[in-house]
Amino acid sequence: MKFDLKFDNSDILEIGSIFCIGSNYSKHIREMGGVKPENPVIFLKPRAAYLENGGTIKIPEFSNLCHHELELVVIIGEHCSNINKNDAYKYIAGYAVGIDVTLRDIQNIAKQKGQPWAVAKGFVTSAPISMVVSSSHFNNQIPYFDLLLSVNGELRQKANTSEMERSVAELIEYLSKVFTLNRGDCIFTGTPEGVGQIKSGDKLLAELVGFTKLEINVE
């Protein structure tokens, strides 16, 4: 089904809210000319933005600059509210690799005008997410992952999630206080440096190294 997240143990979870974190890797903050935010930068994508493995990004005709942002995606397994970061692992169903597809020209105009990013970040097909690796593999720990993204075979982004400014546990603590989190919710945890343009005909390959891959085309 259109909104189903598929797990490596054959579980299926219907996707809920898609939360995204901005400015969470220091080198990416620098490449965008920003500074580390005092509080987490949060935005959302609609569920209809979800694109499963093998799918095709459709760049809207009103944009001339579409960027890839490689990110670890955390999938929530049960409702939580006001939790402490030390308990965050209990609420994680699994991990995936995703691409926060961004209309950078539209986002830049929104930034200049102080307007929201919903169009730049939330258009249909803007949230490709891989098969989900079940958290049961990781013994009550929140592991660090190596992430890779190549476009047409050329490496574009590479990072380890230990480089994040705010950890997965800290992000879950924060989101659970502000919004509550629910089964099927996804958290895009921010991109490392190396964001760049994608164009019609490109083939993207993102990896949660050793665990799962995400292959996506661009129309």
Ligand code: MG
């Ligand atoms: Mg992002």
